[in-house]
Amino acid sequence: MSTYAKLFRMPPITPRWNTIKDNVKRQVFAETELEQRTLKSISRNTLLPTKVRMQAQLQLSAMPKLSKMSQIRNRCVMTGTGRSVVGDGVKLNRIQFRTRAISGELPEYKIGGW
Amino acid sequence: MINSGFKSLNQIRLNSVSAVLATPSQAMIQKFIDNKSLQTTSINKLKSELERLYPKDATYTSSDIPFNIKALYFHPRINAKTHNEKVATLVFKSYEKDNLHFMADFAMRAGFYAGCVLSEPLKLKTERALRTYNKSPFVHSKSKQNFFKLTRKIQIDVFDTAPEALDLLLANIVKYAKPGVALEVENYTKQTLEGNFIEGLPSNKYMASALAKDPLFRHIKPLAESELFLQFSQNSNIKINEEVAEVKEDKKPEVIEAKKAEEEK
Numbered sequence: 001m002s003t004y005a006k007l008f009r010m011p012p013i014t015p016r017w018n019t020i021k022d023n024v025k026r027q028v029f030a031e032t033e034l035e036q037r038t039l040k041s042i043s044r045n046t047l048l049p050t051k052v053r054m055q056a057q058l059q060l061s062a063m064p065k066l067s068k069m070s071q072i073r074n075r076c077v078m079t080g081t082g083r084s085v086v087g088d089g090v091k092l093n094r095i096q097f098r099t100r101a102i103s104g105e106l107p108e109y110k111i112g113g114w
Numbered sequence: 115m116i117n118s119g120f121k122s123l124n125q126i127r128l129n130s131v132s133a134v135l136a137t138p139s140q141a142m143i144q145k146f147i148d149n150k151s152l153q154t155t156s157i158n159k160l161k162s163e164l165e166r167l168y169p170k171d172a173t174y175t176s177s178d179i180p181f182n183i184k185a186l187y188f189h190p191r192i193n194a195k196t197h198n199e200k201v202a203t204l205v206f207k208s209y210e211k212d213n214l215h216f217m218a219d220f221a222m223r224a225g226f227y228a229g230c231v232l233s234e235p236l237k238l239k240t241e242r243a244l245r246t247y248n249k250s251p252f253v254h255s256k257s258k259q260n261f262f263k264l265t266r267k268i269q270i271d272v273f274d275t276a277p278e279a280l281d282l283l284l285a286n287i288v289k290y291a292k293p294g295v296a297l298e299v300e301n302y303t304k305q306t307l308e309g310n311f312i313e314g315l316p317s318n319k320y321m322a323s324a325l326a327k328d329p330l331f332r333h334i335k336p337l338a339e340s341e342l343f344l345q346f347s348q349n350s351n352i353k354i355n356e357e358v359a360e361v362k363e364d365k366k367p368e369v370i371e372a373k374k375a376e377e378e379k
Contacts, residue, residue: 086245094247101261108209112244112260 190222213292238267
């Protein structure tokens with residue numbers, strides 16, 4: 001089964017509080033992902049009786065906020081910053097991305113002038 | 115003073131190396147010469163063969179070239195369609211042109227000899243990803259830099275081929291793959307609503323025989339046709355479906371009559 005939240009690789013710098021917090025959230029979600037998915041599918045299924053659906057929804061809401069997918073934020077792999085992270089396969093901050101693209105470590109990206 | 119000091123150091127090193135190295139025996143020298151002669155002869159043979167196969171001013175009219183190499187100068191051949199049933203689509207993707215066009219040409223040529231029926235290669239739209247970022251921190255945000263990424267794509271459709279032939283093609287492509295080229299494959303099969311195979315279609319011809327030989331399928335087939343499976347299915351799903359069907363049948367004529375009444379007015 002493919003997981004939404006892959007384990008966050010800790011950046012090679014000295015760990016900060018934000019990176020540690022994000023790493024903990026990902027690990028907790030990966031453990032409780034199967035429970036959350038099953039409860040969500042039961043609560044959304046209209047063919048099932050309402051009592052069962054309500055019970056599943058209550059169990060889902062009783063779980064801690066820390067274990068939810070919405071609490072995870074993508075971070076830069078090298079620096080650990082949460083702002084201006086380049087998506088689409090590149091897990092880097094804009095400054096790290098720019099230095100690598102100019103030096104040629106990301107060969108798919110080229111400098112454009114217009 | 116400094117220069118003279120360096121010279122003396124170098125001289126000492128050289129002397130020490132020469133003293134440590136043993137003088138080569140006559141057998142060692144003979145072995146070295148034999149190896150060298152063998153290498154030169156093998157290289158000369160290869161060179162002569164390469165010059166024969168790939169002459170410098172070779173054209174498709176020259177008689178020395180073998181036929182399989184002469185075919186490279188022509189457009190790749192295509193097998194004729196028989197059923198016009200689409201089996202698979204191959205999509206090559208890459209950030210650069212050269213290897214992409216080579217792989218598409220290779221797939222066409224390998225597919226012909228594997229027995230596949232391929233369409234002509236179709237160039238799809240290039241995906242563009244444009245990004246602009248500040249050259250410097252937030253304060254100097256007027257100076258920016260642009261980056262772009264282009265992904266070229268070529269699509270090849272496969273018709274009327276057995277799955278064995280398609281596997282052979284894909285194995286050939288994977289074996290002689292070029293760097294920086296991705297391959298995406300979508301495979302289709304046609305079946306009846308009951309799950310049976312259609313007779314005559316090339317994609318189903320080998321699949322039906324393979325399933326009949328499969329021991330797991332032979333084990334499951336009587337279970338699926340037994341009464342226990344029917345009871346299980348009735349308890350779970352069919353009740354709900356029956357209710358839905360009844361509701362639909364009741365409502366249908368009412369709706370139709372109401373529409374007819376509106377149209378008449």
